[in-house]
Amino acid sequence: xxxxxxxxxxxxxxxxxxxxxxxxxxxxxxxxxxxxxxxxxxxxxxxxxxxxxxxxxxxxxxxxxxxxxxxxxxxxxxxxxxxxxxxxxxxxxxxxxxxxxxxxxxxxxxxxxxxxxxxxxxxxxxxxxxxxxxxxxxxxxxxxxxxxxxxxxxxxxxxxxxxxxxxxxxxxx
Numbered sequence: 001x002x003x004x005x006x007x008x009x010x011x012x013x014x015x016x017x018x019x020x021x022x023x024x025x026x027x028x029x030x031x032x033x034x035x036x037x038x039x040x041x042x043x044x045x046x047x048x049x050x051x052x053x054x055x056x057x058x059x060x061x062x063x064x065x066x067x068x069x070x071x072x073x074x075x076x077x078x079x080x081x082x083x084x085x086x087x088x089x090x091x092x093x094x095x096x097x098x099x100x101x102x103x104x105x106x107x108x109x110x111x112x113x114x115x116x117x118x119x120x121x122x123x124x125x126x127x128x129x130x131x132x133x134x135x136x137x138x139x140x141x142x143x144x145x146x147x148x149x150x151x152x153x154x155x156x157x158x159x160x161x162x163x164x165x166x167x168x169x170x171x172x173x
Contacts, residue, residue, distance in 0.1 A: 058162075061112070062159075062162045065115060065116065065119055065158065065162065066155065066158065066159065068119055068123055069119050069122070069123075069154060069155060069158055070151075070155065071123075071126075072119070072122050072123045072125075072126040073099075073126075073147075073150075073151035073154065073155075075126040075127070075129065075130050076095065076099050076122075076125075076126050076129065076147065076151075077139075077144070077147045077148070077151070092139065092140070092143045093143075095129075095147075096143055096146050096147060096150070098125070099122075099147060099150050099151075099154075100150055102118060102121070102122045102125075102154065103150045103153045103154040103157065105118050106118045106119070106154055106157045106158050106161070107153070107154075107157035109157070109158070109161040110161055110164060110165070111161065111164075111165050112161070112162060112165050114161065115158055115161045115162060118158075119158065
């Protein structure tokens with residue numbers, strides 16, 4: 001292209017640079033948008049992974065607590081059964097009352113810390129009973145029925161407390 005003077009040449013060069021700048025600006029803006037999207041996606045994936053891991057940990061803790069409570073209930077029922085035949089019905093009534101106290105206590109729990117404290121206390125008490133008289137025997141039908149009802153109530157209340165805390169911890173979207 002032949003120019004008549006330097007002014008036309010500079011104007012042409014200026015237009016070319018403006019067009020080039022506009023193209024580069026569009027490219028830069030596109031890359032910036034892609035970068036923001038990629039960062040958001042990575043942050044979202046990190047949050048989902050962390051929530052999944054936290055959920056797995058919470059579920060594992062809940063399963064452990066439930067298993068511990070069931071084991072403690074079994075020890076208590078076994079100890080109550082043994083004591084009923086070896087020490088009389090009055091001792092069985094004491095055991096049933098104590099277990100009812102633990103069931104009432106766990107039903108008042110609304111968080112994991114309370115649930116853990118209560119199951120730890122009950123497990124320690126059950127272990128003490130097992131050390132004192134480890135041999136199981138027979139228990140009367142009414143006491144066995146009451147202990148079974150208490151064990152079911154204990155488990156229901158413990159599960160409800162853990163679920164309410166898990167629901168409180170889960171993010172709302």
